[in-house]
Amino acid sequence: MTTVVERSAMPQEREPNPAMTSADRPIGFGRVQRKEDPRFIRGKGRYLDDIVLPGMLYGAVLRSPMAHARIVSIDTTEALAHPKVHAVITGKDLEALNLAWAPTLSADVMAILATDKVRFQGQEVAFVVADDRYSARDALELIDVEYEELPPVIDARRALDPGAPVIRDDLEGRTDNHIFDWEAGDAAETDAVFARADVVVRQEVVYPRVHPAPMETCGAVADYDPIDGKLTLYETTQAPHAHRTLYAMVAGIPEHKIRIIAGDIGGGFGNKVGIYPGYVCAVVGSIVTGKPVKWVEDRSENLMSTSFARDYIMQGEVAATREGKILAVRTKVLADHGAFNATAQPTKYPAGFFSIFTGSYDLEAAHCSVTGVYTNKAPGGVAYACSFRVTEAVYLVERMVDILADELDMDPAELRLKNFIRPEQFPYANKTGWEYDSGDYEPAMRMAMDQVGYADLRREQAEKRERGELMGIGVSFFTETVGAGPRKHMDIVGLGMNDGAEVRVHPTGKAVVRLSVQTQGQGHETTFAQIVAEELGIPPEDIDVVHGDTDQTPFGLGTYGSRSTPVSGGAVALAARKVRDKARAVAAAMLETRPEDLEWEKGRFYVKGDPSVGKTIQEIALGTHGTVALPDGIDGNLDAEVTYDPPNLTFPFGAYICVVDVDPGTGKVKVRRFVAVDDCGTRINPMIVEGQIHGGLADGVGMALMEFIGFDEQGNCLGGSFMDYLIPTSMEVPDWETGYTVTPSPHHPIGAKGIGESATVGSPPAVVNAVIDALAPFGVTHMDMPCTPARVWEAMQGRPTPPI
Amino acid sequence: MQITTTVNGTEVTRDVEPRLLLVHFLRDTLGLTGTHWGCDTSNCGTCVVLMDGEPVKSCTVLAAMTEGHEVRTVEGLAAGGTLDPVQQGFMEEHGLQCGFCTPGMMLTARALLDRDPDPDETEIREAISGQICRCTGYATIVRSIRWAAEHPAATAADQEVNA
Numbered sequence: 009m010t011t012v013v014e015r016s017a018m019p020q021e022r023e024p025n026p027a028m029t030s031a032d033r034p035i036g037f038g039r040v041q042r043k044e045d046p047r048f049i050r051g052k053g054r055y056l057d058d059i060v061l062p063g064m065l066y067g068a069v070l071r072s073p074m075a076h077a078r079i080v081s082i083d084t085t086e087a088l089a090h091p092k093v094h095a096v097i098t099g100k101d102l103e104a105l106n107l108a109w110a111p112t113l114s115a116d117v118m119a120i121l122a123t124d125k126v127r128f129q130g131q132e133v134a135f136v137v138a139d140d141r142y143s144a145r146d147a148l149e150l151i152d153v154e155y156e157e158l159p160p161v162i163d164a165r166r167a168l169d170p171g172a173p174v175i176r177d178d179l180e181g182r183t184d185n186h187i188f189d190w191e192a193g194d195a196a197e198t199d200a201v202f203a204r205a206d207v208v209v210r211q212e213v214v215y216p217r218v219h220p221a222p223m224e225t226c227g228a229v230a231d232y233d234p235i236d237g238k239l240t241l242y243e244t245t246q247a248p249h250a251h252r253t254l255y256a257m258v259a260g261i262p263e264h265k266i267r268i269i270a271g272d273i274g275g276g277f278g279n280k281v282g283i284y285p286g287y288v289c290a291v292v293g294s295i296v297t298g299k300p301v302k303w304v305e306d307r308s309e310n311l312m313s314t315s316f317a318r319d320y321i322m323q324g325e326v327a328a329t330r331e332g333k334i335l336a337v338r339t340k341v342l343a344d345h346g347a348f349n350a351t352a353q354p355t356k357y358p359a360g361f362f363s364i365f366t367g368s369y370d371l372e373a374a375h376c377s378v379t380g381v382y383t384n385k386a387p388g389g390v391a392y393a394c395s396f397r398v399t400e401a402v403y404l405v406e407r408m409v410d411i412l413a414d415e416l417d418m419d420p421a422e423l424r425l426k427n428f429i430r431p432e433q434f435p436y437a438n439k440t441g442w443e444y445d446s447g448d449y450e451p452a453m454r455m456a457m458d459q460v461g462y463a464d465l466r467r468e469q470a471e472k473r474e475r476g477e478l479m480g481i482g483v484s485f486f487t488e489t490v491g492a493g494p495r496k497h498m499d500i501v502g503l504g505m506n507d508g509a510e511v512r513v514h515p516t517g518k519a520v521v522r523l524s525v526q527t528q529g530q531g532h533e534t535t536f537a538q539i540v541a542e543e544l545g546i547p548p549e550d551i552d553v554v555h556g557d558t559d560q561t562p563f564g565l566g567t568y569g570s571r572s573t574p575v576s577g578g579a580v581a582l583a584a585r586k587v588r589d590k591a592r593a594v595a596a597a598m599l600e601t602r603p604e605d606l607e608w609e610k611g612r613f614y615v616k617g618d619p620s621v622g623k624t625i626q627e628i629a630l631g632t633h634g635t636v637a638l639p640d641g642i643d644g645n646l647d648a649e650v651t652y653d654p655p656n657l658t659f660p661f662g663a664y665i666c667v668v669d670v671d672p673g674t675g676k677v678k679v680r681r682f683v684a685v686d687d688c689g690t691r692i693n694p695m696i697v698e699g700q701i702h703g704g705l706a707d708g709v710g711m712a713l714m715e716f717i718g719f720d721e722q723g724n725c726l727g728g729s730f731m732d733y734l735i736p737t738s739m740e741v742p743d744w745e746t747g748y749t750v751t752p753s754p755h756h757p758i759g760a761k762g763i764g765e766s767a768t769v770g771s772p773p774a775v776v777n778a779v780i781d782a783l784a785p786f787g788v789t790h791m792d793m794p795c796t797p798a799r800v801w802e803a804m805q806g807r808p809t810p811p812i
Numbered sequence: 813m814q815i816t817t818t819v820n821g822t823e824v825t826r827d828v829e830p831r832l833l834l835v836h837f838l839r840d841t842l843g844l845t846g847t848h849w850g851c852d853t854s855n856c857g858t859c860v861v862l863m864d865g866e867p868v869k870s871c872t873v874l875a876a877m878t879e880g881h882e883v884r885t886v887e888g889l890a891a892g893g894t895l896d897p898v899q900q901g902f903m904e905e906h907g908l909q910c911g912f913c914t915p916g917m918m919l920t921a922r923a924l925l926d927r928d929p930d931p932d933e934t935e936i937r938e939a940i941s942g943q944i945c946r947c948t949g950y951a952t953i954v955r956s957i958r959w960a961a962e963h964p965a966a967t968a969a970d971q972e973v974n975a
Contacts, residue, residue: 041903048911049899051846051886055912058845141836142829223850223858223912223946274848274912275946307851529910529947699906702949730855730944738937738950 033549035610036542039695043533043548044272054271056227056244057304064229065094067293067303068144069286070134070151071313072126075162075384075723076173077155079122079133086150087136092143094297096151097135097289099123107292109178110258113282113501114358116187117178118348118387120285126155127175127347128386129725130312135289137297141304160384160723161185164321164344167381175347175382185382187349192363192440193375201336201373205327209411214792215400217319217344217385217717219311219727220392221735222528224274226314227304228287230294238265239294243287246276246526247566250503252558254283259291270556276528277707277768278391279315281352281568311733312725315352315388316717319344320362320400324408332418334427336373336439337366339404343380343389351389352568353396354498354505360390360397361489361657363440367405368449368487368661369427374439384723392711393704393768396569398488406484406773407790410780414789420483420777421462421665425453428485435754442489444659445753445761452685452749453485456663459747460683465667473785478670482778483663486770490762491574491658500565506653507571508562509579511540511587513646515633517626519546521580523555524564525572530764531696532572536580538692539758543584544591544625545611562649570660570762573692574753579652581757586648591628593639594646598623598631658753658761662686664705666774670782675801677779679709679740684771685747689761701767702744708771710736712779716794817878819844820888828875834868835859837875838885846886846915850944857943860916861885867920869942886915889922897960898922907956909947916943921957930961 033040047053084096099121102108109117122133134151138144159173166172167185176182202208229242239261245251248268256263273280286303293301305314321342327335343359345351353360359378366374390396409427413420428449429436436444457463465481472479495504510522521540525532532555537548554560564576588608595613596603599621606613606622614622623631632638632646667681684701691697714734717727727733752759772793779795780788783803791803799809816825819842826841838844838861849871850858859870862884889896898921901907908914917940924931924939931939936957937950945953 042906044911045903045908048908048914049886049895049902049918050890051844051915053846053911055845055848057839057849060843140840142831221946223856223910223944224848225850273910275910277946307853307856529908529912531909695906699909699948699952702951703909703947704949706949707946729853730851731853735944735946737941737944738954739941741950743933743951743954744949 033547035545035547037538037692039693040534040538040548042531043537044531055224055274056229056242056271059229059242061229061231061300064300064302065137065139065297066141066144067290067301068136068148069132069289069309070136070148071309072122072129072131072133074126074155074157075129076127076158076160076175078125078158080154080156082134083152084134087147090143090147090150092139093136093147095137095293097121097292097296102292105292107259107288110288111501112348112350113352114349116349118350120288124178128384129723130309130386132285135293137293137301162383162719162721162723164342164381164383167383175384187345187380187382188358189377189379190358191375191377194373194439195375198336198338198373198375202325202327202338205335206330207328207415208325209408209415210325211408211411211790213322213324213404213407215318215320215322215403216793217316218392218711218715219316219717219733220277220279221311221733222275222277222279225305225307225310226280226284226286227302228290229300229302230290231300232291232294234298238267239291240267240269241291242269242271244273244280245270246273246280246528246568248526248556248558249524249563250500250565251283253503254501268558270526273526273528277393278317278568280528281391281566282315282350282388284314307730308728311717312728313386315391316346316386317392317394318400322400322404324404326408326412328412332416332423332426334369334371334412336371337405337408338374339365339376341376341378343378344383344385345380345389346383346385346387348387349380350387352500353390354492354500356497357396361395362397362401364398364442364487364489365401365405366438366440367402368429368485370429370433371439376440385719393707393765395488395490395765395769396492399769402486402769403773406486407776410777411789421453421457424483424485425450443656444487445656445755446751447487447659447661448749448751449485449661452661452687453663455747455749456665456683456685459685459745460665460667460681462665476672478672478782480668480670480778480780480782482666482774482776482781484770484773484777485663487659487661488570488766488769489657489659490570490765491654492569492571493657494655495653503565505565506651507564507576507579508649508651509576509583510562510649511580511583511647513587513629515630517546517629518550520552520554522561523553523576524562525567525576526556527567530572530700531693535573535692535696539577539580540584543581544587546625570764573760574658574756574762575652575654577760578654578757579650582652583648583650586650587646590642590646590648591625593642594632594636595623595628597639598628598636655755658689658756660688660761660763660766662766662770664770664774666778668775668778668782670779670800675797675804677713677795677800679742679775681745682742683745684767685749686763686766687749687751688763688766689750689752689756690759691748691750692760697763698746700763701746704765704767705744705771706736706741707768709741709775712772712775712793713740713795813876815876815879817880818882820884830876832875834870834873834875834878838870844885844887848912848915855944857916858913860919860943862919862923865923865926867923884919886918889918896922897963897965898925898957900963901956901959904959905952905955907948907953913943913945917945917953921960924957925961929964
């Protein structure tokens with residue numbers, strides 16, 4: 009395999025900005041300003057809560073105050089008597105419509121409104137529809153629910169204890185809280201390697217429950233037209249087409265009578281993949297009242313009830329030689345899935361792509377097993393930019409490699425360099441069934457070390473330790489598996505993970521590209537226009553990108569798991585190439601020559617040997633729609649449509665180094681520097697790529713140091729507002745230092761691998777490794793996230809980390 | 813109750829519930845949806861607008877409290893069709909992704925630059941520290957505000973290209 013590798017240690021955002029005039033603007037890949045920005049900077053975004061329809065009513069959800077309780081009775085009389093209330097809907101009402109329960113994305117069912125029991129604090133119990141949002145909230149206070157409290161299961165470690173309360177007694181024959189067991193790799197082979205290894209290190213590593221918390225909470229506006237039976241549903245969704253199909257399956261509304269519209273989405277990060285009860289309630293509310301119904305959750309509802317992330321308790325083990333050759337990795341994982349198994353992931357992968365926990369290393373064996381359990385906590389489980397559990401996998405292996413380095417008394421960067429998969433080993437079949445498409449790890453690692461000044465930092469650290477100052481240097485190196493996925497292996501609720509895309513070229517040579525994926529800030533309107541521009545030579549400003557409306561776009565599974573560029577990007581590039589093939593045939597007719605006698609330069613076909621004779625794509629478009637005698641097989645347009653089935657996933661990678669200072673008096677961690685060298689293959693718009701990385705790095709610092717959805721023994725959520733669930737501000741994060749290498753994916757049409765989640769995946773271990781490195785003088789070899797001042801302080805005292 | 817307030821230079825008089833929050837007055841009563849809502853607890857700053865030139869979190873200001881005061885929202889940033897340098901800076905330096913926190917960030921930036929036309933990185937970070945952005949990791953927001961400081965009057969040519 010030939011790999012084109014390009015490298016730059018220069019931060020991309022410092023490149024000169026070529027986007028000031030149309031003439032200088034790159035037609036294709038390169039840094040251009042975003043097409044979506046002019047509306048956003050004027051406050052003219054079109055977010056869900058900005059939608060106002062004639063006669064629109066407002067919904068609000070009554071939620072359970074308890075984690076586990078039987079519903080004895082619900083009295084809605086007073087609420088219904090409120091002069092501004094139009095409807096109050098309970099689980100009983102939904103039961104009559106066969107809508108009280110709905111399938112989840114993971115072969116389970118979840119309650120839309122509770123009928124028998126509530127199973128987590130914040131669960132949906134009733135829905136009020138009123139004239140305005142204030143009245144709807146007022147009416148919630150007038151609903152009287154009598155609960156009989158039940159003992160909750162909060163600690164996942166206790167979920168499988170004999171005699172543990174059975175959470176899901178709604179499921180026929182259910183006698184425990186076990187959901188699934190899943191494994192990958194060869195257990196016997198791995199055990200054999202462990203048995204003969206010089207060195208084995210073990211550590212329980214907890215990736216605590218966190219929440220994506222996009223700035224815009226989730227919401228919907230349902231507008232059911234009883235005349236033609238059509239439901240128009242405006243939603244904060246990352247996956248409009250998948251939602252349409254699911255609503256058709258769940259609600260029994262024919263699929264052609266459902267139109268999902270996702271306008272501008274104020275951040276998603278996985279939080280807006282699933283269908284939430286509030287959406288379904290808005291639909292029922294609209295059907296019941298005959299008017300459009302808007303429902304927007306508040307921040308506490310968002311944090312307490314919508315898709316959480318992580319919550320993996322991992323027993324990590326690494327086997328190695330005394331010289332530092334890593335031989336095998338092994339882990340047993342306990343996965344807390346909350347009250348309903350509602351994680352969004354490919355059917356055959358109940359633990360997502362966690363089996364990529366072999367990391368970036370050439371191993372002899374690997375084995376993982378994951379057990380999923382129910383607890384009395386909010387459902388969800390795959391969210392927060394995790395690439396289908398790659399985040400947990402990378403965190404585990406990168407934490408374990410540091411623990412091994414400590415055991416062997418080796419430098420953690422050197423230990424990684426010693427064990428990387430070598431460039432000539434790609435495509436690389438790892439021991440859990442993945443085929444890594446391409447990679448060249450050492451240059452990325454060396455670049456990060458050079459950029460941060462690794463040797464100098466280690467010297468500085470040694471000097472500071474002499475003085476009792478706590479400075480830590482944390483290294484991580486990650487390999488992701490993204491771009492799901494090949495339909496032979498991957499589906500979500502039976503829908504193959506392929507994406508459609510459509511390119512139309514208008515007679516004047518302007519174009520429109522229609523996408524199934526849904527931007528939540530990633531800049532799709534710009535990036536996908538640039539892909540078409542690169543393929544056809546039409547300037548990006550002449551290309552309109554249509555997305556987020558299922559009536560106007562081809563089917564596809566949506567934006568999550570860093571799949572937009574790997575999957576839809578492939579679809580768009582191939583559709584544009586079909587356009588180009590048609591244009592070649594028409595150009596040949598126009599130039600009275602044979603198609604094979606034409607050469608393509610960006611935006612123009614010309615006659616081989618005579619570059620002055622040619623036709624631009626714009627001239628060809630006009631000719632196709634005009635009176636040119638068309639060759640056989642060309643039917644009067646240049647348009648093309650492709651549904652792309654990726655042959656494999658893509659494997660972005662990166663080297664991250666974090667430098668922290670810890671206040672020995674308070675335990676407070678300050679992230680001083682963060683160097684991130686990423687390789688996502690071809691970089692379409694370097695500005696947008698860098699932006700994606702920056703955001704993920706901040707996420708990583710947040711999870712490592714601050715973010716935590718905790719619960720008390722009664723199951724009260726302790727992270728239910730932004731006063732309790734702490735997110736980094738400008739004061740907690742440094743000015744990011746970035747670099748990049750380019751190792752294109754050999755199987756992707758444009759060599760792109762996806763960048764949306766790389767930094768969220770790669771940065772938490774770098775930060776935690778840095779904190780633990782700083783605490784080495786105290787003998788600390790591990791602590792769990794978040795590394796809050798209190799927990800760091802406890803670690804310094806040699807005490808176990810407290811829950812919060 | 814009836815309130816009279818000045819929003820983006822125009823005096824408006826409306827009957828409102830006493831409990832009506834400023835963010836809902838702007839969005840629902842006046843239709844100025846550029847001001848967003850994000851948390852209810854004054855933590856996220858998505859709802860920041862300027863009241864008499866100072867940033868306030870409009871989710872914790874009652875509409876009634878603006879009686880006799882001047883409120884400026886993102887819709888009032890561009891004067892006579894000319895973008896504020898802050899708006900220009902956010903486009904130039906990729907200071908936004910999903911765009912949800914952007915209006916609040918830009919208004920805080922405007923208030924900062926009105927007070928201190930040449931803030932350094934630390935001052936900028938402090939100024940926006942009451943606001944959360946989940947997309948950008950803040951570095952490009954800081955650069956955007958620096959861009960605005962360095963280009964106090966956006967040129968006509970810039971306006972034409974980016975309008």
